[in-house]
Amino acid sequence: MTGARATGVADQAGQDAGQYLPKDGAQEETAGQPAKPFGIMGWLRWCWRQLTSMRTALVLLFLLAVASVPGSMLPQNGTDPTKVQQYISQHPLLGPLLNRLSLFDVFAAPWFAAIYLLLFASLAGCVLPRAFRLAVSARAKPPAAPRHPARLPFGSAYRTTQQPAEALAVATRLLSGEGFRLRTGDGWVAAEKGYLRETGNLLFHIALLALLAAVGLGALFGYKADILLTEGDGFANTVADYDQYHPGRAVAPGDLQPFTIWLDKFSASYIASGPLRGEPSSFAASLRYQQQPGTPIRRYDLQVNHPLNIDGAKVYLLGHGYAPQFRITDGKGRLALQQAVPFLPADNTDFTSEGVIKVPDAQPDQLGFVGVFLPTEVASDGQLSSAFPAPLNPAVSLVSYAGNLGLNSGAPQSVYQLQTSGMRELPIEPRPLFPGQSMKLPNGVGTVTFTGYRQWISLQVTYDPGRVPALISAILAVFGLLLSFLVRRRRLFVRVHPATAGQDGADTAGNGTEVEFGGLARSDVAGGFEEEFVALTAAIRAAHQVTQGAAAGQAPLDESASASLGSTAGQGSVSSQGGTASAGGTASTDSTTATGATASTDSTTGAAASTGAAESTGAAANTDRK
């Protein structure tokens, strides 16, 4: 397998750095197997290869997507624990089962972690070696010039009267000026450009890894916490004050930003008529907050999806509801409870809300109530219901219990559920209570007064230090990907030989130089290399001749002529397999005969007569370019 990789690297450096993600799996499965006994190392290697294969990554990716589905189908503890509670109580059979399967905590579930950890490993295992290869490729020098550069897909040849060394120096200088990376040898120069492609590709891969790291950073040092906050109350950003707290692995309780938030008022408005009647039209929670003890207290209007940012921690408004207020005296006639008790909306259209009241300090019997709050109570044949979500006619109705709440045992219990096992239901018919109204409980166990209501909001506080790095990584990854798509790698070779005598030219042997050009665009998806090639060759040719004077010339080289597809009459020697670039043919027509090659004429001697060697298409292409 290592062998396979090694050759892969060689291939890459030699020919093809075009693709940006290797199909490792497919390649190596066939390459790595040959008849070796599968030892433990062999198995491990095989496993690693399977894990880091593209196919596995894709399967894991798909799995991850599928595994996320329940996260959006079912209520999640991470976003809305109250809804989860509601769901569980509404589905007594299915709820606990789903809970056991972590389906209310999908993104924190062990099976979910297994998938993404495997995916992380798979990606890292694929991307890291790949990044090394790209780094090597991005720093590589161009390969040596081939013996006959003119035979490359783009080729050209001509003769100049300059000495070989001089001609080569001229070409080298020019290519260098064009930003090519050069490698020179005896009688040749190889130039390559477009390394930004590999750099971009490398950037993409590194950014991908950075993205992973950023995500890990958030998972380690970030936290998420929920709290339900009633109007008039406040909380400090401390672990003990939260209802729910999900710290990253490296978060200590003392790391939480020391801010405090108070909720002064929450207001919601609802559409009062029309088909959308009862739909909310706006929510706003007016908060006060203090960045840390001793600093000034500021105000903030918190709205949905417009979080409050304190020291990098973001405070989101998640939900709201009603908290009817009660004053309850016990059997001894003493005040045992006075508070607003948050009820959970059971119906989101009319905000009929349910909750329980526990009065653990009532004596001699503890008291408990299961209640319904109706924001806009309407009586319809004995059935209590709410007609509108706004508190236009608020009422509560309570079922009363007395006995032992089970709260003194130390066993934690839900604040939204009443354990009635130690209690007896009191023989009193539930009836709607309106603000200010009281209900005397039978047997003298106490009195309940419904004094009014407040509203509550649920807040989520999240801190994710990986957020900004993740964003930057993502942007860099996109940028890198664009670079690798848009930049193409291309090579140009120039080889000079002392001219041999005896062709039709005026030059005597040894006094001139045969110059051969070859060009190669790697992964030329974008196209356009022909034009660049033509321009470059023209420029170099021009340079060769200007320094020389326009006179000398020689016939084109035979072999280059024969190698070129697009040229006619053995004259134009630039060719391209695509045919369109036969335009280049014009550029290469030799200088002696002063062809109509526009590229050269413009820049050099201004020779007008065309030998006819240039095809009209070629000429056209050239003029286009000008």
Added chain:
Amino acid sequence: MPRSPRTTTPAPLRTGIAAVVLAVLGVLPATLALAGCSAGPAASSGPGTGDTNYIGGTVGTTAYRSGQRPQAPQVSGVTLTGQRLSLSNYRGKVVVLNFWASWCSPCRSEAPALAQLSRTFQAKGVQFVGVNIKDPGQLNGAAYERSFGITYPSLYDPAGQVLLAFRDTVPPAAIPSTLVIDRTGRIAARIIGSVDYTSLKNQISGLAAAGPGGSSSSEGGG
């Protein structure tokens, strides 16, 4: 059409990065970011499903040797009965600082032990101080104290300011939590969860016996 803010969770916002990546880079990194959003471990929130309204934390005692005890912060406030109270008034005494809420079941189960110990050690230079947190209104706390015959004062701390004060030292990371502060004002132990009568008694006796200037004695408990 969202019916309430709860339906428009902030999740889409926070996975915004993921969405961007998803759109441009293809699904691959996106799901990673998505996974990352929620990669936090499902620690915390004690037993059950988290609707208990408080963080259970890891129950246990941390004791600090006399040389390594963090200085307790300056804490002052108003008690449930409306009096001003400052911890520094008790310098020279052993202070048992108990964080509680009237509706919290483990608090209620440890309350008799605290009430008993506070009476036992009153004459031995040990002062119990409660901190009533997460309780809406003083009245519930007062009823709680009445129920359990608690006579020591409790700071009323509905917005968690006393909790914040301990942030840099030994954060009481759950309800209930108990801090034992030695005579020099240094934190000698933290108990998360219900205190055990016997072990707390041993802890306090050790510190009380050390006398002013407080040396030695750091017994773990459990």
